[in-house]
Amino acid sequence: MARRTRVDPHLGTVVHIVADRQGRPNLPIDGCPFCVGGLEAPEPYEVRAFKNRWPALEGGACEVVLYSPDHESTLATLPVEHIGRIIDLWCERTVALRGLPGGEHVVVFENRGAEIGATITHPHGQIYAFDHVPDRPGRMLRASWAPEPDPGDRLVTTISGWRAWCDAVPVFPVSVRLAPIERVPDLPALGPAAQTGLARALSGIFGALEQLFGEPLPYMMWVNQSPRTSSQWPDAWMNIEIVSPWRAPRLPRHIAGVEVATGEYFVPVDPADIAARLRALIG
Numbered sequence: 001m002a003r004r005t006r007v008d009p010h011l012g013t014v015v016h017i018v019a020d021r022q023g024r025p026n027l028p029i030d031g032c033p034f035c036v037g038g039l040e041a042p043e044p045y046e047v048r049a050f051k052n053r054w055p056a057l058e059g060g061a062c063e064v065v066l067y068s069p070d071h072e073s074t075l076a077t078l079p080v081e082h083i084g085r086i087i088d089l090w091c092e093r094t095v096a097l098r099g100l101p102g103g104e105h106v107v108v109f110e111n112r113g114a115e116i117g118a119t120i121t122h123p124h125g126q127i128y129a130f131d132h133v134p135d136r137p138g139r140m141l142r143a144s145w146a147p148e149p150d151p152g153d154r155l156v157t158t159i160s161g162w163r164a165w166c167d168a169v170p171v172f173p174v175s176v177r178l179a180p181i182e183r184v185p186d187l188p189a190l191g192p193a194a195q196t197g198l199a200r201a202l203s204g205i206f207g208a209l210e211q212l213f214g215e216p217l218p219y220m221m222w223v224n225q226s227p228r229t230s231s232q233w234p235d236a237w238m239n240i241e242i243v244s245p246w247r248a249p250r251l252p253r254h255i256a257g258v259e260v261a262t263g264e265y266f267v268p269v270d271p272a273d274i275a276a277r278l279r280a281l282i283g
């Protein structure tokens with residue numbers, strides 16, 4: 001089946017028709033492919049990136065990032081030093097993918113939990129390189145996105161040069177934003193101190209998120225960062241979004257018809273309440 005990228009002529013919505021991905025396995029047949037000795041990890045590793053066998057993009061690139069050889073580990077349980085190695089790999093792959101012809105905009109992301117559609121539980125994320133700047137990051141860049149100077153009662157934590165808060169305008173019940181207090185455009189521009197700070201911040205936030213509802217939280221995480229043509233975006237300020245559909249344990253809030261119809265959302269929790277609970281858990 002031909003793969004096509006289509007743009008709605010009225011709304012500008014971009015849809016990648018990837019029907020041939022239906023052939024990919026939902027669950028591996030012969031054990032975990034990401035454990036050492038598995039299909040995608042034949043040799044011992046600490047962290048590892050490789051090309052996705054089932055790429056979703058035509059004019060770009062798709063990679064998988066293995067966080068750890070330990071099948072049971074998570075960003076909530078991995079040591080801070082190890083999270084630093086994952087961030088190292090994010091930086092290295094951002095640079096490498098930008099070196100490809102289709103590497104204009106690199107998105108580092110993670111889907112975790114069956115509800116989010118993660119088919120393999122082994123701790124891993126993904127990286128897509130787009131040959132253009134997609135609409136949402138483009139809008140953030142054109143609006144010169146910057147951290148809220150004072151999130152007030154939505155502040156979650158300030159740690160090692162990074163600030164985390166619950167978004168004032170959340171589309172999902174849990175919507176945590178993490179950004180460096182001093183502007184950094186993208187992952188490769190992080191100095192050693194900022195990188196260590198990010199590892200500490202991620203460790204603290206995921207530790208708290210894991211306890212928020214008393215059981216592992218399904219979530220999506222992604223990094224917003226400058227495109228390759230960074231000179232065109234002098235205000236670019238990297239940030240990380242972590243969102244979950246859960247509003248209570250095992251109770252997802254589904255995006256409803258009226259929300260899809262209008263592009264306006266109804267969120268059944270106050271982000272200040274989520275922030276207060278996360279603050280208490282981070283301690």
Ligand SMILES: [Zn+2]
Binds near residue numbers: 070071
């Ligand atoms: Zn595994």
